[in-house]
Amino acid sequence: MTPFPAPPMRLGFAAKVLGRPDLKSNDARKHPSNPHLRVSIGYLHAIFDYLHEHAVPMYRMSSDIAPYVTHPDLPRFHNQVRECRAELEALGKVARDRGLRLSFHPSQYVLLNSPDKKVTAQSVRDLVAQAEMLDVMGAGAEAVLVTHVGGTYGDPAAGRVRWAETYKTLPEPARRRLVLENDDLRFSAADVLAVHDRTGAPLVFDHQHYWCLNPERLDLRETVTKFLATWPAGVRPKVHYSSPRTELREVKRKDKATGKTKTALLPPVWTGHADFVNPFEFVQFLRAVDGLVFDVMLEAKAKDLALLRVRQDLPRYAPDQAGRFGLEPAPDGEPDPAGAEEPDAG
DNA sequence: CGATGTCAAGGAATC
């Protein structure tokens, strides 16, 4: 038992700020326009101010804030982190002063277990660049790089081993920040636990992925407990939470004969993310892991709007769980008063 | 100005 009550668990969201359409998450211009990390840092100052205004304590930065920084054919972009040293230090100080927990989630192209050495080497370069940015910002150990195991290449066991081999060869700054997440199609919670046993890499538990892929039928609470125990002492673990999308999908496809674009309605895939967090299921999860301490990265499509919404729902529907996040119990009255919950339209 | 096409990048299923 901890001698003192643990500080409140944190809720965070990723990348794009939907509550303020004018806030950009990264300089996304194409290379002929010479986009730059310096521009992205300016955008991040505005985002951090928004987070501060809304008391959002955790945020995942876009993995593309340094555009083309490792692009093999565009060396003129490779010095951005060094060019922005002072700017990164200043941005990091803002985050530190406000207790803002930061992270990156490298893109789908970062594959540490690819059999193709070039792909793996390129992935390592990306991780090193992102780790370096966090280091220059002076971010604490809780600022991590979250990644998946990668592809199966027809042999999942070999894929796990290759990930572990690459992990051991990572430059220390990247290895120190890297954490591994269970995915929804290829590597289950049991799989990443096995990789942890080989490597010691901390694990992020993704709740939706656990429900999508759990052939070993691992128990929820036992598994979360094991995942949390993979983190070093003194570093708050983190889990990912999202609700599955249930709507029909509108899929556009080109008709071969006519060349015209047609739309079709297909059943939902449960790996898709819903706009918002289902409050009842979220509370059910929190109660299932009562007593465990972790931060929660929300991966809802409505981003910050989903965070603000669930933060409003929790005190109303589950005061016992809201307390874990430092949220005050809801005042008496209607569970969901009309018109009281819209965020600033801007 | 609104609609549409494109983007650095991989993997896997399908044919």
Next chain:
DNA sequence: GATTCCTTGACATCG
């Protein structure tokens, strides 16, 4: 071996 989906936003271009 080639095509398409996965999934994502925003830039860039077109009409």
